[in-house]
Amino acid sequence: MQQTRLDNTFKHLGESDTKAFVAFVSAGDPDPVTSLKIMHGLPTAGADIIELGMPFTDPMADGPSIQASSQRALKAGMTLKGTLDMVRQFRTDNDETPIVLMGYYNPIYIYGVDAFIYDAKQAGVDGLIIVDLPPEEDEELCIPALNAGLNFIRLATPTTDDARLPEVLANTSGFVYYVSITGITGSASPKRNVVEEAVARVKRHTDLPVAVGFGIRTAEQAEAIASVADGAVVGSALVDVIAESLDSHGRSSPETVTETLKKAQELADGVKRA
Amino acid sequence: MISETELAMSKANSYTTGPDENGRFGIFGGRFVAETLMPLILDLEKAYGAARQDPAFLDQLQDLQTHYVGRPSPLYFAERLTEHYGGAKIYLKRDELNHTGSHKINNCLGQILLAKRMGKRRIIAETGAGQHGVAVATVAARFGLPCTVFMGATDIERQKPNVFRMKLLGAEIMPVTSGAGTLKDAMNEALRDWVTNVDSTFYIIGTVAGPHPYPAMVRDFQSIIGQETKHQMLEREGRLPDTLCACIGGGSNAMGLFYPFLDDESVDIIGVEAGGHGIDTPEHAASLAGGKPGVLHGNRTYLLQDDDGQITEGHSISAGLDYPGIGPEHAYLKDTGRVTYVSATDREALDAFQLCTKLEGIIPALEPSHALSHLGKIAPNLPSDHLLVMNMCGRGDKDVFSVAEHLNVDIG
Ligand SMILES: Cc1ncc(COP(=O)(O)O)c(C=O)c1O
Numbered sequence: 001m002q003q004t005r006l007d008n009t010f011k012h013l014g015e016s017d018t019k020a021f022v023a024f025v026s027a028g029d030p031d032p033v034t035s036l037k038i039m040h041g042l043p044t045a046g047a048d049i050i051e052l053g054m055p056f057t058d059p060m061a062d063g064p065s066i067q068a069s070s071q072r073a074l075k076a077g078m079t080l081k082g083t084l085d086m087v088r089q090f091r092t093d094n095d096e097t098p099i100v101l102m103g104y105y106n107p108i109y110i111y112g113v114d115a116f117i118y119d120a121k122q123a124g125v126d127g128l129i130i131v132d133l134p135p136e137e138d139e140e141l142c143i144p145a146l147n148a149g150l151n152f153i154r155l156a157t158p159t160t161d162d163a164r165l166p167e168v169l170a171n172t173s174g175f176v177y178y179v180s181i182t183g184i185t186g187s188a189s190p191k192r193n194v195v196e197e198a199v200a201r202v203k204r205h206t207d208l209p210v211a212v213g214f215g216i217r218t219a220e221q222a223e224a225i226a227s228v229a230d231g232a233v234v235g236s237a238l239v240d241v242i243a244e245s246l247d248s249h250g251r252s253s254p255e256t257v258t259e260t261l262k263k264a265q266e267l268a269d270g271v272k273r274a
Numbered sequence: 275m276i277s278e279t280e281l282a283m284s285k286a287n288s289y290t291t292g293p294d295e296n297g298r299f300g301i302f303g304g305r306f307v308a309e310t311l312m313p314l315i316l317d318l319e320k321a322y323g324a325a326r327q328d329p330a331f332l333d334q335l336q337d338l339q340t341h342y343v344g345r346p347s348p349l350y351f352a353e354r355l356t357e358h359y360g361g362a363k364i365y366l367k368r369d370e371l372n373h374t375g376s377h378k379i380n381n382c383l384g385q386i387l388l389a390k391r392m393g394k395r396r397i398i399a400e401t402g403a404g405q406h407g408v409a410v411a412t413v414a415a416r417f418g419l420p421c422t423v424f425m426g427a428t429d430i431e432r433q434k435p436n437v438f439r440m441k442l443l444g445a446e447i448m449p450v451t452s453g454a455g456t457l458k459d460a461m462n463e464a465l466r467d468w469v470t471n472v473d474s475t476f477y478i479i480g481t482v483a484g485p486h487p488y489p490a491m492v493r494d495f496q497s498i499i500g501q502e503t504k505h506q507m508l509e510r511e512g513r514l515p516d517t518l519c520a521c522i523g524g525g526s527n528a529m530g531l532f533y534p535f536l537d538d539e540s541v542d543i544i545g546v547e548a549g550g551h552g553i554d555t556p557e558h559a560a561s562l563a564g565g566k567p568g569v570l571h572g573n574r575t576y577l578l579q580d581d582d583g584q585i586t587e588g589h590s591i592s593a594g595l596d597y598p599g600i601g602p603e604h605a606y607l608k609d610t611g612r613v614t615y616v617s618a619t620d621r622e623a624l625d626a627f628q629l630c631t632k633l634e635g636i637i638p639a640l641e642p643s644h645a646l647s648h649l650g651k652i653a654p655n656l657p658s659d660h661l662l663v664m665n666m667c668g669r670g671d672k673d674v675f676s677v678a679e680h681l682n683v684d685i686g
Contacts, residue, residue, distance in 0.1 A: 107583035109567075
């Protein structure tokens with residue numbers, strides 16, 4: 001597979017011994033225009049990688065924050081096609097920041113796997129994280145995506161034991177996303193020493209960078225986790241800021257973009273201290 | 275067009291070989307779950323594989339089916355319904371007489387024994403009508419395990435008697451407000467709990483859906499319905515039934531009745547989905563009639579969804595049928611043509627509910643009332659020696675309040 005934006009990003013970060021800040025927002029939250037503004041601002045606020053959620057009605061692995069964010073986006077009319085359009089517009093003036101789409105398989109299955117891979121690649125997507133496609137279902141999307149030059153980033157979890165890790169890592173590329181807790185997004189925050197051990201365990205099986213996510217809410221937590229991994233992923237804490245900034249009708253306010261990017265900047269600063 | 279499913283069929287020459295080692299029935303089924311759960315469902319598959327071959331496990335299950343549930347349930351000749359329709363000879367498989375009032379207990383006993391075997395310390399479940407929740411709460415009480423039941427807020431409102439029963443049995447009820455607050459949302463929430471409490475918790479899924487091995491496992495535990503029916507019919511009439519009919523939410527009572535007959539070519543098999551306000555409106559829960567294949571809750575199957583692959587809310591008068599999906603084996607049986615799937619509307623189910631109550635002195639649950647209403651469409655045109663079996667999979671005690679409301683009767 002040729003070098004992707006993800007490979008380049010981790011290479012550059014590695015050379016300067018800095019950690020990656022991976023920022024998650026749902027595409028279209030709270031509305032397509034505001035969401036695109038947030039997306040545009042994230043790299044300047046310090047995000048090295050953007051994880052863009054593909055909204056879905058039934059996000060089984062997500063907690064209340066990301067569920068709500070997904071619902072806001074759907075209510076504002078976001079679709080998978082709309083998500084790809086956002087990526088396309090983002091790419092008109094940013095060709096460096098890697099974009100990873102994160103979500104669930106059904107919208108892609110309905111879009112059509114081949115059409116989706118083609119359109120995603122054209123739009124400037126670099127990788128995919130599909131929560132409900134474990135290695136047992138690699139034929140569905142993972143293999144065709146890899147063949148098309150898209151990274152397929154797998155989640156490794158505390159329940160993925162040493163016997164299973166090689167299978168999980170086999171078709172993983174770009175980076176490994178270590179889910180620091182058994183649970184849904186936005187729940188309890190992980191302990192640094194536990195994460196350190198877990199990352200070391202994953203690294204015994206792979207040379208890929210390992211980013212850690214689920215439950216990181218503050219700059220301090222981001223710093224602590226990033227110090228024992230190659231990157232930290234934050235989602236719920238960011239979309240909570242979006243939620244809090246909305247007016248009484250649930251519409252974006254003048255603070256929505258600024259407050260979200262301010263939070264991103266804080267988290268990025270934390271990661272960069274690591 | 276020859277589908278993969280048909281190809282698989284022509285090779286296997288049997289409808290009972292599924293699922294394959296990947297949990298597939300043709301293209302349906304599978305294991306579409308988050309990595310956190312994957313090791314658990316592999317464990318479960320192994321544990322179930324061992325248990326089903328273990329005579330001690332099977333003996334204990336059978337003993338409980340006999341003495342705790344009250345099986346075998348009768349196969350009852352419904353003389354007055356038969357007379358009323360003036361055609362086929364109608365039999366009712368009386369699973370509503372089971373302890374707890376529905377077929378759900380058949381499956382719950384199997385799964386709780388498995389949970390014990392696997393050393394699990396806590397039980398979770400989703401429920402729609404509350405029949406599965408009651409059955410889970412019952413076996414959890416019987417085996418002394420704490421139990422949490424996820425139930426949509428809408429369903430809690432329309433199934434109050436069952437909510438109270440579950441509480442009496444010691445279960446904790448977690449109201450689910452996401453989505454429309456019905457069965458689909460309850461299942462999402464149960465899966466979220468399971469991901470969080472992987473070590474301690476056993477998830478008792480209530481129908482033939484979810485990731486492999488659930489669809490096959492639940493079908494196996496429910497197949498006792500069909501096995502008994504076969505035996506009882508041979509004893510009564512000296513031959514197999516001509517037609518089977520069952521209602522379908524996720525499809526477990528139907529799979530249980532159908533499965534032992536799938537390779538009996540002479541037997542016509544009919545599944546009845548919930549037509550809500552009509553399958554030509556958006557307000558129904560007939561995933562086979564109005565949905566298309568997609569992936570939700572761990573398996574590929576027919577789903578009610580929009581053009582963007584977003585799942586739409588089902589609607590049915592019956593909380594137990596109000597689910598936008600259906601078990602993957604039914605999806606396969608539809609595509610192969612082995613089983614015919616039809617639907618009945620809310621109105622038709624309500625009419626059948628009243629008719630059966632008045633003619634047979636049996637108050638059916640709203641779920642099997644859908645299957646009952648289909649009898650009215652086919653029985654009159656069939657000869658009097660045609661043996662028609664309907665699965666009376668639940669009793670209507672839980673529904674009397676909501677039926678009163680639909681009939682505009684105030685019972686306080
Ligand atoms: C009496 C009864 N029948 C049928 C169903 C639907 O489930 P299934 O299609 O799995 O049998 C339910 C579900 O709650 C039920 O309570």
